[in-house]
Ligand SMILES: Nc1ncnc2c1ncn2[C@@H]1O[C@H](COP(=O)(O)OP(=O)(O)OP(=O)(O)O)[C@@H](O)[C@H]1O
C-alpha cells in the first residue's frame with residue numbers, strides 16, 4: 268500500500284504542482300484546478316495500483332514458473348510478455364536439468380553394474396565412492412586395501428604422470444587374493460571431486476588355477492609314488508615267485524586293495540581341496556543349520572566309533588544363529604575334524620563336539636557360531652601347530668599313513684574356513700589332547716560402505 272502511495276505521488280507530483288501554480292497565478296479557475304488535481308491524483312493511483320499488482324504477479328511467476336497462471340496473468344501487455352519469456356526460459360532449463368540428471372544416473376548405473384570392483388578416488392588418494400562389486404569384494408576393508416604399498420605406489424605414479432598405471436598386488440584382507448589394479452587419472456576431474464578411477468580385477472581364480480595345477484602334479488605324483496610302487500612290487504611278485512602260492516596271493520591282494528584305496532582317497536582329497544580353493548574368494552550364500560548338520564555328521568561316524576570304542580559326546584546348542592555358508596563344506600569341516608579326533612585321539616577315549624555361541628575375546632564380536640572338536644589323545648607339539656594346515660603336512664608321517672591319512676584334511680578345513688571368512692584355532696597340550704575350534708560368521712560380512 269505504501270508503495271502504491273509513493274508511486275502515485277511520483278506520477279501526480281508534476282501535473283498537480285503545475286495546476287496549483289496556475290490556480291495561484293489566476294491562470295486557471297480555482298474550482299476547475301481542484302477538480303483537475305483530483306482527477307490527476309485518481310488516475311495516478313489507478314496506474315500505480317495496476318503496476319504494483321502486475322509486478323507482484325511477475326514475482327509469483329518467477330518463483331514458480333511452471334505453476335498455471337490462470338487468472339493471475341499480468342494485465343499490462345509488456346509485463347505479460349516478460350512473464351511468458353520467463354516461462355519459456357524456465358521450461359528450457361527444466362528440460363536441460365532432466366537431461367543432465369538422466370545422464371548422471373546412467374553413468375552411476377554403469378559404474379554400479381560394472382562386474383569388476385571400481386573405486387572413485389579423490390586427489391588425496393582416498394576413496395569417495397565404490398561400486399557394488401567393490402563393496403561385495405572388500406566390504407569394510409576398503410581403507411585397508413587402499414593402504415597396500417603396491418596399490419599406493421600405482422596411485423602415486425598415476426597422479427604424478429597423468430597416465431593410467433597398473434600393478435599386480437596380493438591383498439591380505441578380507442581374504443588373500445591376487446588383484447590386478449588399474450589406476451586411471453581423470454582430466455578434468457568429475458564435478459564431485461573424483462580425480463581418478465581404480466579398477467581392481469580379481470585374478471585369484473586364474474592364479475589359483477595355475478598354482479593348483481602345478482602343485483597337484485608335484486604333490487600328487489610324490490604321494491602316489493609310494494602306493495603305486497608297492498602295487499607294482501606286488502604285481503611282480505604275483506606274476507613271479509608267488510604265482511602258485513594261493514595263501515600269499517590272498518594276503519598280497521588284501522594289501523594291494525588297501526594301497527589302491529589309499530590312492531583313491533588321495534585323489535578325492537586333492538580334488539575337493541582344489542574345488543574349495545577355486546571358490547575361496549566367492550563368499551557362500553546358503554543358510555546352514557549347523558546344529559542339525561553336526562547331528563547328521565556325528566550319526567555317520569557311529570560304525571567307526573563302535574569299532575574304536577570311542578564315545579562322541581555331543582554338546583550342541585540349538586540357540587545359535589543360522590550361518591550364511593555352504594552346507595556341504597561345513598559338513599566337510601565337521602567330518603575332517605571328527606575324523607582326526609577319532610583317528611589320533613586314541614582308542615577308548617572320548618571325543619567332544621561343541622556347537623554353540625562363541626564366547627571370549629578370542630573370537631570376533633560379531634554374531635557367529637563356534638564349532639569345537641576336543642579329543643583326549645597324545646596332543647601335538649607346539650612346533651607343529653603353525654604348519655598343520657599345510658597340504659601333506661603330517662606330524663608323524665608313518666602313523667598318519669598307517670591310519671590312512673593323506674595330510675590334506677586340515678588344509679581343506681583351512682580353505683573352507685577362509686572362504687566363509689571365519690577363523691581356525693588349534694590348541695593342544697602334549698599328553699592331554701587337542702582342541703580344533705572353527706568360528707564362522709552368522710552373516711555375510713560385506714555390508715559396510717565407504718563414507719563419502
Ligand atoms: N586331533 C589330533 N591329534 C593329534 N594330531 C593330529 C590331530 N589332528 C591332526 N593331527 C596331525 O595333523 C596332521 C594333519 O592332519 P590332516 O587332517 O591334515 O591330515 P591326515 O589326517 O593325516 O590326513 P587326511 O585328513 O587327509 O586323511 C595329521 O597327520 C596328524 O599328525
Ligand SMILES: [Mg+2]
Nearest residue numbers: 607672676677
Ligand atoms: Mg585328517
